[in-house]
Amino acid sequence: MKSEIQLTFENCKRENRPALLTYTVASDPNKKRSIQIINSIAKYADIIELGFPHSTPVGDGGQIQTSSNRAIKNGFKMRDTFQIVKKFKKNFKNKPVILMGYYNMIYQYGESNFLKDCKKSGVSGIICVDLPWPENKDFAKKCKKKLINFIQLLAPTTTKDRMKKIIRDSHDMVYYISMLSTTGGKLKVAPRKILDNYKKIKRINSRKNLVIGFGITEKIIKSLKSADGLVVGSLLCKTITKSLKMRQNPVTNLVKVVYNLKNKIL
Amino acid sequence: MSLKIKKGIPLIDQHDKNGMWGGKFGGSFVPETLKKPIEDLTNLFSKLRNDKSFIKERDYHFENYVGTPTPLIKLDNLTDHLGGAQLWAKVVSENPGTAHKVYACIVHCLIAKRAGKRYVCTDTGAGMQGKNLAMVAKKFGLKAKIFMGLRDLVRQKKNVDVMKKYGAEVVPVTSGSQTLVDAVSESMRYWVANCQDVHMVIGSTVGPSIFVKISGYSTSQISRELKVQLIEEFGKIPNKLKLLNCVGGGSSAYGFWSEFIDYDKRHVNLIGVEAGGSKNSKLHAAPLSNNSKLGILHGAKAYCIQDKDGQIGETESLSSGLDYPSVSPLHCFLKDAGRAEYTSATDEEALNAYKLVSKLENISPSLEPSHAFATAISLAPKLSKDTILCIDSCGHSLKDSDIIKEKLGFYTE
Known part of the structure; x- marks a missing residue:
């Protein structure tokens, strides 16, 4: 049986466009609002990435740090993640949700317990920022057993030999980090160069759905539209922060941003 | 399951292929971007350790620069x-x-030079790491960037001034608790974004396993000297010897x-003394x-100090250098193998120890080793005269003069 993630990519391919993946943080700015946010942007987003916030996110830049701190300050607990996903999946049965976060949170929850709750709430995939290959081999296997995608990451520093090994152990989707940066950094590589690397990876295994993330903004998203999928995160977190500051409704502002992003890659 | 320490092999090398000590401490849980730079560093370090010219260079600087x-x-x-x-x-x-940090800073800068890197970055809590890296980087012609929590930047201003004097760029970290834990995170983030040009230094035996190893490899110089000095003094290693050391990350203790x-x-007997925080507070480091x-x-x-969900917990200590929620995997291993014992001293006990030691003796330990002195002071009266209590006075108090003046009303160097 094909996974929801695989079906989504196939669907996008039929429409001759990349999948749009949105990243927002669970319980940012609070639990209720974060559910409203994903419910509202799901109209334009193909895959929902939901971050479970960590107090010490070493791979994240300022925007996601701010969102994470806000969520934790507003009382985020790990179990909220699953409640949010469950509520969302009630409305959007076939829209995949990918959880993203740091390994200590999964470790404290217990790997098996975590996967059990992922399954129960309808999570389709997991990205764990600080559990690289080969350290993630066991956990990735456990995910596969539960028919949950463990999404491997590749970076500009990943050697070709290593890429081959990682891709061999990957599931339906692989995530390419566009540049040497934490999330939300200013794009310091030309989109053409990113796509060159993207093609090199696709040549290793063209069947894997390869998404590009880190530093993607409204300005440059169009230039990367030949990819299988594009992830936008920090821009959305920034929009929430800005909306709160201006005393505006973050939900409506986010919908606008995601709508614009989608339009640029159609 | 009780863990066993092997004899005849340095503890820093007693890890498995995943960099785990005792199968459960350490490892390299890093974003994918850092995998390659860490692999390169691991290969370079294992080559340099066996390179006579590298060791000669290291020893030259230890002798002529550290003294x-x-x-x-x-x-x-x-x-x-x-x-x-006997104390x-x-x-x-x-x-x-003025601190043990100098050893690892020298080793790291030598490695950076061999790796062809022109920039180094690091975290600092008390400012000792920052000061030493600034100083050593300048000596070796490297540019240093120092990440320091804003809270520490204020309370350890004296060291910040020194860093700047040596030409380092000091970056205030305003996220989280604005202390050491945030400084380490920010330094790692900077390395993620600049790993091709920058060599990262971590200020203690913490972080991905290669950093634990390099730090421990460097500070081992302390016990090599101590062993010779004890034999010179007593004719052998004394029969009842207790080695007391403060433990934050744990590089000086290791x-x-x-x-x-x-x-x-x-x-x-090995006794590590952690920061118990203020006696009136539940927070500690x-x-x-x-447990x-x-x-x-x-x-x-x-x-690691954390809540049920795995969010890293807040810590508190008067000593910025010990104010870290986790600790070296090496010390976790030593604890679980039953080889070392760990206790803690409060802020107040450390201050009192500082007061007594600096009054009676011609040394002036900073607040970090004052924690070890506090434990030594409480142990000594209960022990026999042939017991040797040896304390690592790993930092000088000058950096703490403002805090000491505020708490005790006076400070004399």
Whole structure:
């Protein structure tokens, strides 16, 4: 049986466009609002990435740090993640949700317990920022057993030999980090160069759905539209922060941003 | 399951292929981007360790720049005052960087040079790491960037001034608790974004396993000297020897103990003293003595102060250098193998120890080693006269003069 993630990519391919993946943080700015946010942007987003916030996110830049701190300050607990996903999946049965976060949170929850709750709430995939290959081999296997995608990451520093090994152990989707940066950094590589690397990876295994993330903004998203999928995160977190500051409704502002992003890659 | 330490092999090398000590501490839990730079560093370090010219260069700088060996002195007045065990201090702070951090900074800068990197970055809590890296980087013609929590930047301003004097860029970190934990995170983030040009230095035996190893490899110089000095002084390693050291990340304690780990614990007793925080507060920075749970922080699995969900917990200590929620995997291993014991001293106990030691003796330990002195002072009267209590005085108090003045009303160097 094909996974929801695989079906989504196939669907996008039929429409001759990349999948749009949105990243927002669970319980940012609070639990209720974060559910409203994903419910509202799901109209334009193909895959929902939901971050479970960590107090010490070493791979994240300022925007996601701010969102994470806000969520934790507003009382985020790990179990909220699953409640949010469950509520969302009630409305959007076939829209995949990918959880993203740091390994200590999964470790404290217990790997098996975590996967059990992922399954129960309808999570389709997991990205764990600080559990690289080969350290993630066991956990990735456990995910596969539960028919949950463990999404491997590749970076500009990943050697070709290593890429081959990682891709061999990957599931339906692989995530390419566009540049040497934490999330939300200013794009310091030309989109053409990113796509060159993207093609090199696709040549290793063209069947894997390869998404590009880190530093993607409204300005440059169009230039990367030949990819299988594009992830936008920090821009959305920034929009929430800005909306709160201006005393505006973050939900409506986010919908606008995601709508614009989608339009640029159609 | 009880963990076993092997004899005849440095503890830093007793890890498995995943960089885990005792199968459960350490590792390299890092974002994919850092995998390659860490692999390169691991390969370079293992080559350099066996390279005679590298060791010669290291020893040259240890001798001519640090001025090894640092003195081992008997604290006669303190011993008489307490009436019990003999108190000795290894005054590691007697070096141009006034702290043990100088060793790893030299080794790291030598590695950076060999790797062809022109920039180095690091975290700092008390500012000792920042000051030493700034100083050593300047000597080797490298540009240094120092990440420091805003809270520490204020309370350890003296060291910040020195860093700037040496031409380092000091970056205030305003996220989280604005202390060491945030400084380490920010330095790692900077490395993620700049790993092609920058060599990252971590200020203690924490972080991904290669950083634990390089730090421990460097500070081991302390116990190599101590071993020779003890034999010179006593004709042998004394029968009842206790080595006391403060533990934040744990690099000075590991360096102070490494040559003695193979001895029986009844012969050479290793006591680590963590920061217990203020006596009126529930917060502390002592994960080992409070039996904190295993967690993953800054790339390593180790005992760590955290909540049930795995959010890293807030810490509190008057000493910025010990104010860290986790601890070296090496110390987790030593604790679980039963080789070292860990306890904690409060802010107040450390201040009182500082007061007594600096009044009676010609040394002036900073607030970090004052924690070890506090434990030594409480132990000494209960012990026999042939017991040797040796304390690593790993930092000088000048950086703490403002805090000490505020708390005690006076400060004399």
